[in-house]
Amino acid sequence: ASPPLIEALRDFALSTVGPDKLRNEAGSIASQEGYLPSGKVKMWLRGEWKEILLIGMKIHDQPYGGKHSQKVQSLLRQGTQALRNEDGEQAEHFLNQALQLEPEAIDLSFNLAIAYQMQDRQADMVRLLHELYDRDPNYPFVRTALAQLLIDTKELDGAEAILQPMIQWREMHFQAFSAFCQTQIEWHLAKKLEDDAKSWLGIWRQVEPDHPNLAYWQDVLDNPSRIDWELSP
Structure with missing residues (x-):
């Protein structure tokens, strides 16, 4: 798509005009093309400004x-x-x-x-x-595995330092992306950021809707008592 078209999609995504679903899709395209940063972006959803998670990388x-x-x-x-x-x-x-x-x-x-x-x-x-x-250091499976080890030992700042830069990557293998999303869910649960964990689960489901671990994490997030159990040493 041409730059003017992507700019128009970006502006539409950040506006209050049109259906939420269309603006969300426009935001995803703008992020993938580098016209919106990956990460949290304020968008108009359900009649109010909310921070939502946009991931602009292309999955291959x-x-x-x-x-x-x-x-x-x-x-x-x-x-x-x-x-x-x-x-x-x-x-x-x-x-x-x-x-x-x-x-x-x-x-x-x-x-x-x-x-x-x-x-x-x-x-x-x-x-x-x-x-x-x-x-x-850019081999994603190793990065997520090391982040997982740090989460397991409650070294959450160290895990964040590994995971956070990956959000800005332009592309990732679909299996690596699944591992990345799962690790993001665990990190956010360890930080007691359950809504953000749910956002990562939603993004993961969009990319690989048949992944066998989705049901497990949905169950964890639907049952607060399981979250406490999941995070216990």
């Missing part, structure tokens, strides 16, 4: 780091299937074989970290996640 399904060789793809498939079967030891076996062929492939190493976690090797997992973050 392209793999990070390029394609793997056929052999590595096969090993990765076997490794991820082992992870789905909750067999961390078997997953580690296949992933280490794959890493011998492509040692710089960050997605292989991240899955290896998950295999460590599945085997209760927390120290190995944390060490590897920090190594991967130092290598590529």
Whole structure:
């Protein structure tokens, strides 16, 4: 779309004219095109000015780091299937074989970290996640995993420092975005910001409406007693 058209959509989104749904859609388009910042924006909704959450990033399904060789793809498939079967030891076996062929492939190493976690090797997992973050701080799966660790240990400022810049990213893989939204929900619940947590759940549902974890988080947010249980040490 041309800049004048996007500017018109932005101005419409920030006005009090027209149906809420249309202004919300216009705001989303303007944010995606960089004419509105991602994050909280004041908009006219249900007859009053409210802060709503706009996320301007484009969601894609392209793999990070390029394609793997056929052999590595096969090993990765076997490794991820082992992870789905909750067999961390078997997953580690296949992933280490794959890493011998492509040692710089960050997605292989991240899955290896998950295999460590599945085997209760927390120290190995944390060490590897920090190594991967130092290598590529913009790999979203690692960022959200580290933020999750900080939330679990109540280091909420540290988690926010990792998560907040990601809101301004221009694009993200759909699976990484689901992990990002889930981590945002947990961070906001830990801060007792339940309405904001609900906003993140709504955004997540728009992107991946069939994700199996949506029902769990909806149940948590619908039942305040479960929130207290969820946040207990």
